[in-house]
Amino acid sequence: MNLDLEFLFRVLIFPGFTFIVLFTLFCDWVERKIEARMQNRMGPTYTGPAGILQPFADFIKLLTKEDIVPLTVRDFIFRFAPILSFSIFAFSFAFLPIDGANTIFNSNFEGDLVLVLTLVSIANFFLFLSGWSSTNPYSATGAARVLTQFLGYDIPLFILALAPAFLARSLSISTIAASQSIPFALVVPWVFVLFIITLQAELEKDPFDIPHAETEIVGGYETEYTGRRLAFLKLSKDVQIVLGAAITVELFLGGPYGPIFYSPSFVWYTLWFVLKLLFVVVLTEYLTCVFARLRIDQVLVVNWRLLLPLSLLSLAATVGVGFLFYPLG
Amino acid sequence: MSKNTDKILEALNGALGDRILQTRTLRPEKVCVQVKIGAHRDALKLLLKQDENAGISAITGVDLGKTIELMYHVRMRNTIITIGVDLPKENAKIESITDLIPGANFHEREVSDLFGVTFEGHPNPKRLILPEDWPENVFPLRKDFVAPDFQSKTENSEALKDNEQVFGDERLVNIVLGPQHPALIEPEKFTLKVEGEIVKEVKPRIGYVHRGIEKAAENRTYLQDIYLVERICGICNACHANCFCQTVEAIMGVDVPPRARYLRTIILELNRIHSHMLLLGHAGFEIGYETLFHYMWRDRERVLDIIEELTGNRIIASFITIGGVRRDLKEDVVPRIKVELEALRERMNFYRQVFENDSTLKMRTKNVGVLSRQDALKLCVVGPVARGSGVDMDVRRDEPYAAYGEIPFEVVTYDDGDSWARLMVRLDEIVESINIIHYALEHLPSGPYRVRVPRIVPAGEAIGRVEAPRGELFYYVKSNGTAYPERVKVRTPTFANILAFVKIAEGGNIADVPASFVSLDPCFSCTDR
Numbered sequence: 001m002n003l004d005l006e007f008l009f010r011v012l013i014f015p016g017f018t019f020i021v022l023f024t025l026f027c028d029w030v031e032r033k034i035e036a037r038m039q040n041r042m043g044p045t046y047t048g049p050a051g052i053l054q055p056f057a058d059f060i061k062l063l064t065k066e067d068i069v070p071l072t073v074r075d076f077i078f079r080f081a082p083i084l085s086f087s088i089f090a091f092s093f094a095f096l097p098i099d100g101a102n103t104i105f106n107s108n109f110e111g112d113l114v115l116v117l118t119l120v121s122i123a124n125f126f127l128f129l130s131g132w133s134s135t136n137p138y139s140a141t142g143a144a145r146v147l148t149q150f151l152g153y154d155i156p157l158f159i160l161a162l163a164p165a166f167l168a169r170s171l172s173i174s175t176i177a178a179s180q181s182i183p184f185a186l187v188v189p190w191v192f193v194l195f196i197i198t199l200q201a202e203l204e205k206d207p208f209d210i211p212h213a214e215t216e217i218v219g220g221y222e223t224e225y226t227g228r229r230l231a232f233l234k235l236s237k238d239v240q241i242v243l244g245a246a247i248t249v250e251l252f253l254g255g256p257y258g259p260i261f262y263s264p265s266f267v268w269y270t271l272w273f274v275l276k277l278l279f280v281v282v283l284t285e286y287l288t289c290v291f292a293r294l295r296i297d298q299v300l301v302v303n304w305r306l307l308l309p310l311s312l313l314s315l316a317a318t319v320g321v322g323f324l325f326y327p328l329g
Numbered sequence: 330m331s332k333n334t335d336k337i338l339e340a341l342n343g344a345l346g347d348r349i350l351q352t353r354t355l356r357p358e359k360v361c362v363q364v365k366i367g368a369h370r371d372a373l374k375l376l377l378k379q380d381e382n383a384g385i386s387a388i389t390g391v392d393l394g395k396t397i398e399l400m401y402h403v404r405m406r407n408t409i410i411t412i413g414v415d416l417p418k419e420n421a422k423i424e425s426i427t428d429l430i431p432g433a434n435f436h437e438r439e440v441s442d443l444f445g446v447t448f449e450g451h452p453n454p455k456r457l458i459l460p461e462d463w464p465e466n467v468f469p470l471r472k473d474f475v476a477p478d479f480q481s482k483t484e485n486s487e488a489l490k491d492n493e494q495v496f497g498d499e500r501l502v503n504i505v506l507g508p509q510h511p512a513l514i515e516p517e518k519f520t521l522k523v524e525g526e527i528v529k530e531v532k533p534r535i536g537y538v539h540r541g542i543e544k545a546a547e548n549r550t551y552l553q554d555i556y557l558v559e560r561i562c563g564i565c566n567a568c569h570a571n572c573f574c575q576t577v578e579a580i581m582g583v584d585v586p587p588r589a590r591y592l593r594t595i596i597l598e599l600n601r602i603h604s605h606m607l608l609l610g611h612a613g614f615e616i617g618y619e620t621l622f623h624y625m626w627r628d629r630e631r632v633l634d635i636i637e638e639l640t641g642n643r644i645i646a647s648f649i650t651i652g653g654v655r656r657d658l659k660e661d662v663v664p665r666i667k668v669e670l671e672a673l674r675e676r677m678n679f680y681r682q683v684f685e686n687d688s689t690l691k692m693r694t695k696n697v698g699v700l701s702r703q704d705a706l707k708l709c710v711v712g713p714v715a716r717g718s719g720v721d722m723d724v725r726r727d728e729p730y731a732a733y734g735e736i737p738f739e740v741v742t743y744d745d746g747d748s749w750a751r752l753m754v755r756l757d758e759i760v761e762s763i764n765i766i767h768y769a770l771e772h773l774p775s776g777p778y779r780v781r782v783p784r785i786v787p788a789g790e791a792i793g794r795v796e797a798p799r800g801e802l803f804y805y806v807k808s809n810g811t812a813y814p815e816r817v818k819v820r821t822p823t824f825a826n827i828l829a830f831v832k833i834a835e836g837g838n839i840a841d842v843p844a845s846f847v848s849l850d851p852c853f854s855c856t857d858r
Contacts, residue, residue: 210840294689
């Protein structure tokens with residue numbers, strides 16, 4: 001019985017669902033605040049100290065709004081795509097060690113890196129479906145752009161994620177995170193840089209926020225959504241950003257592991273994890289601020305002519321480094 | 330009258346002979362050549378041959394009671410030559426000139442909407458300003474116009490049915506840009522026929538914010554009209570006020586005191602700076618560069634502060650009046666303005682680096698929406714759009730008004746003709762404007778800042794031109810000797826530039842539409858009036 005309570009606590013409260021949602025909203029606030037400061041603005045100030053409750057207020061506001069389902073939409077997919085994509089993103093967190101262990105103890109296995117990346121792809125595909133089922137020209141264009149972009153960037157992302165796996169000689173995220181006495185970002189910085197760029201495209205942020213180009217296609221795939229469904233669509237976008245940053249932390253920045261000054265260790269692990277994750281969020285936000293949005297054809301050129309060959313090359317270089325620093329044995 | 334004008338008149342006399350009915354003066358120093366119906370095309374051909382930069386500035390219609398007078402204002406070097414034609418009011422028909430100069434397309438449609446003149450041979454004689462369900466044979470700018478009963482508006486409702494949704498070709502998809510769209514802040518409609526991501530055809534439809542200001546101006550006194558025309562465009566309000574005032578002053582023969590002319594120059598240039606900064610920031614927003622947008626708009630606040638110091642208002646200045654300006658510049662404000670302007674110049678250097686070096690920004694604007702010099706001349710575009718395509722024209726230099734004749738400045742031109750060049754023209758013009766304001770502040774003459782003028786304006790007619798931030802702004806005012814004008818014609822710069830959008834969007838990528846569109850700096854409340 002005792003064990004069951006702990007299990008429930010871990011899944012529902014910490015480091016499970018509640019922690020993830022709250023942390024996502026917090027990261028949303030950090031993003032908005034940092035972006036605002038970089039753009040010479042105030043950002044949220046009104047709700048809570050320094051506006052920290054603003055994302056929460058926005059979420060609640062959307063939940064209370066009228067829920068409209070247009071007559072022409074593909075009803076089932078339209079209704080469930082936001083929820084499904086959100087839950088898949090949230091579920092993926094179960095395989096990331098946040099406080100030093102996975103959400104469910106011992107749920108890590110050899111190959112969960114592949115599982116998580118696949119889940120991310122599937123959840124992304126649901127975002128595409130949400131737009132596609134809207135039967136609105138703007139949504140359809142936005143959805144097509146999601147798919148175009150995601151087809152292009154998933155491949156380099158997979159290839160680049162293999163580099164840390166190779167260095168750690170494991171496909172398990174916990175093992176990769178645990179084996180970084182020096183963060184892989186320092187061992188193979190070129191992979192890290194490429195990974196961040198690819199991540200930027202995966203997360204649909206500038207210069208790759210083409211599915212969101214509101215001056216061209218209004219709301220993109222979100223155009224027809226209102227109320228609760230829009231709230232979940234937005235939340236699932238935010239969780240995706242945090243998840244992307246979390247994967248980066250696990251693969252390149254040593255996961256939750258760092259110096260421990262006194263017990264209990266999970267407090268320190270969580271702290272390190274959060275700090276590292278915020279670092280990645282700030283980094284992506286910085287990139288968002290300094291670039292203009294590219295065009296979809298330019299993105300494809302960047303992807304197929306530049307990123308794909310570079311990621312293959314960097315993988316080869318990583319293999320070389322791997323044999324140099326971490327000889328087989 | 331200048332030597333240039335005399336030469337043109339001589340040539341016209343030689344070519345048309347007795348088809349010229351009479352020649353009269355439009356103040357200040359402009360000529361109107363009245364010709365017989367049908368001779369206007371020959372006259373126009375001749376004028377276009379005289380000067381390669383010539384283009385049509387506007388077509389004005391005036392209701393003279395029994396006849397409707399059409400005036401083709403042709404823009405020549407340093408002046409405007411007007412060709413007048415009298416049409417009978419019943420059965421008003423005239424040959425179209427759109428085949429000679431495509432830029433006349435919208436002008437003719439506007440006159441046809443508001444005066445009921447039929448232009449024979451016009452390629453697309455549809456409604457432009459008035460709504461589709463406006464009753465037939467009701468023309469708002471005619472003097473005998475009676476407002477139709479809008480309550481029982483069933484007469485013409487068939488016309489409302491939108492046939493643009495009909496798909497002629499299976500592969501073409503219609504994407505409707507507007508009247509509500511995030512890329513357009515004001516409402517106009519552009520129907521894009523798209524094949525894949527390539528735009529095949531653009532159909533513009535304006536008139537969504539037509540407020541009948543030209544008609545309203547006839548029912549107000551000249552003094553009231555200043556405040557009315559300022560509201561044609563909030564952004565370049567001082568240009569409208571100045572253009573209207575200088576036109577009325579030309580009819581009255583009032584000499585504006587030198588100090589007022591310099592103060593007008595200062596407010597006009599401040600207007601230009603803040604309008605250009607607004608556009609540059611907006612361009613950043615359109616291409617997804619929000620940081621640029623926020624930076625630019627924050628720096629724009631400095632200009633608004635200066636305008637507030639000078640006029641007491643931040644946007645709608647209400648500063649210029651007939652006979653001068655309404656407030657004097659206080660001496661202790663001058664150093665503050667100079668400091669702010671210097672800070673602005675620093676920022677402009679920074680932005681210049683951004684525009685020249687930022688790769689994503691250049692990827693989105695270089696070689697996007699190219700408008701060649703020939704096309705720019707044919708479509709009669711004005712202002713930064715023309716100068717970005719290498720057409721060297723600027724009313725401030727060609728036909729100085731206010732104090733521009735006494736202030737040295739450069740006209741910025743770029744030859745590339747793409748969106749980037751049009752944005753760079755504006756960026757460099759801001760620096761020029763800062764120089765002009767500096768010069769004007771240093772050489773500000775002393776003396777009165779306004780002269781009192783009578784409320785009754787003597788009978789007469791005049792043309793005024795001002796280089797607004799978006800290009801040449803054209804006013805024609807006719808007075809009948811009362812306190813109310815007989816006719817006020819406004820041709821705003823965007824009205825002349827909309828046709829260029831059709832040209833540059835066709836054949837381009839759909840993602841480039843916002844970027845190339847914003848580089849024209851469209852202002853639809855101006856366009857529709």
